[in-house]
Amino acid sequence: MGSRRAQPASGRVDAQPRRRRRRAARRALVVGSGLGDDAEHVASLGFDTLAFDVSPTAIANIARTVAPGGTLLVISGAREEGEPVDDPPPWPLTPAEIDAFAAGALRMVGLEKRHNPDFPRARFWRAEYGRPAV
Ligand SMILES: C[S@@+](CC[C@H](N)C(=O)[O-])C[C@H]1O[C@@H](n2cnc3c(N)ncnc32)[C@H](O)[C@@H]1O
Numbered sequence: 001m002g003s004r005r006a007q008p009a010s011g012r013v014d015a016q017p018r019r020r021r022r023r024a025a026r027r028a029l030v031v032g033s034g035l036g037d038d039a040e041h042v043a044s045l046g047f048d049t050l051a052f053d054v055s056p057t058a059i060a061n062i063a064r065t066v067a068p069g070g071t072l073l074v075i076s077g078a079r080e081e082g083e084p085v086d087d088p089p090p091w092p093l094t095p096a097e098i099d100a101f102a103a104g105a106l107r108m109v110g111l112e113k114r115h116n117p118d119f120p121r122a123r124f125w126r127a128e129y130g131r132p133a134v
Contacts, residue, residue, distance in 0.1 A: 029050050074093075076098070081096060098127050
């Protein structure tokens, strides 16, 4: 995702013996992903990784990690401005929140709002942001 490569916040994943990781269950959820170091590490191990964070600041700062010429893809639940959230996180993003990723050098280059026909109330953003190459 970004140009930054840091160590995961802890050795939690590496502490798990490799032989116990079954191919049949290669999905991971990173709660409190911050800038995404743990999520990148877990994904690099081959897990289909979903990461979220409750902090808008943490999420917005992810935009700063995109390399020149790179792309940030955000796929998230969607809700209207002021629409209440009843469920625990991850919360669907409002239009203002999805716009907020276009900060600094990042520009939104695509935005789609999709509906899941199986769950009519469920709405999703697919937003793409680009950082120009220098
Ligand atoms: C120590 S940082 C995590 C660092 C991150 N895992 C990484 O790879 O760099 C803890 C993060 O947990 C988030 N957090 C705290 N409570 C949370 C909650 N209830 N749901 C989601 N994220 C939460 C904070 O916003 C913060 O970004």
